[in-house]
Amino acid sequence: MSNEYQLVDGSPRYGARHEGTPQQTSPAQPLRVEETAEAAARLGLNDMAAAIDRRLDSAWADAEDPVVTALRKENPEELAAARALVQLHLGSQRQWRLKAQAVRDKQLAGTVARRKASGSARAILAMRLGLMAALIAPPAYIVATDQENYLKLLIIGIICFAAAMIGGHFLTIRARIPVMPNIRGPWLSELREDVVNATLVAILQNKGVALDRRTIAAGRRGWESIQVAAKAVAALHG
Known part of the structure; x- marks a missing residue:
């Protein structure tokens, strides 16, 4: 039911009335156009x-x-x-x-510092060096003693690759540093x-x-x- 505050179509008699067209907006003050890019650079x-x-x-x-x-x-x-x-x-x-x-x-500097302080970082480094030596030694030995045996080199290569994957996974877990996405x-x-x-x-x-x-x-x-x-x-x- 209409009253003195409404028009026939039900819209308010006083104040702004909006039709079906989208409302146009503009900023009250100029925006810093660099703001988004600067924030993105801090991600x-x-x-x-x-x-x-x-x-x-x-x-x-x-x-x-x-x-x-x-x-x-x-x-x-x-x-x-x-x-x-x-x-x-x-x-x-x-x-x-x-x-x-x-x-x-x-962001991870604090975590890394704690690992170093506890001595676990040095232990992980030693294990990494040991893993590298263990992976290099077998192929080097075969090349030095039986370099014509390509099948043996291939098999050793596959074994070393698998060992590197497993060993790297183990060391990552032991290091207790969040994995890089x-x-x-x-x-x-x-x-x-x-x-x-x-x-x-x-x-x-x-x-x-x-x-x-x-x-x-x-x-x-x-x-x-x-x-x-x-x-x-x-x-x-x-």
Whole structure:
């Protein structure tokens, strides 16, 4: 039932009324366009691994978002600027991975220091050297005494390879240092594009371009997912 505060269509008589078109939003103050790339440069390998897992588990990442695709297509100059900015802070894929490894090494510095203080690090080093000597000695002996026996060399090579795998696994367990995550290149590239998309949104907002909320959310979705994963990793490490 209508009253003096409502129009015939049920909308409020006073205040702002919105039609079916998306609301346009613009930042109250210029955003720092470098912020996302700078934060991405501070990610560790564990953060990357968690972000990749979260992305693979997310339905939104199963296919290209047409909203993001259109945003990139309609703003080629800003997209190029976003890529250049990300390249400046992250470097190449390999350089970004090395930065993340350095962050992880710093995070594990306390654990490594405890292992050294307890003497276990020296024991592990001695076992590694012993394993290397044990793996080198048999092939070297055969080469020195019976180098024409290729079958024997092949068999010894297979045995040494298996021993290296088993021994390395044993030493990794004894070392009690968290195993380095395996970061696959194509999946890391997807994270990088998430950083580019968020940077593109920041550049457009900084230029005063009006973007609707759906576009902003789509452009920042990947980076926000990375942030959630990184915060979860930080919480696990205390």
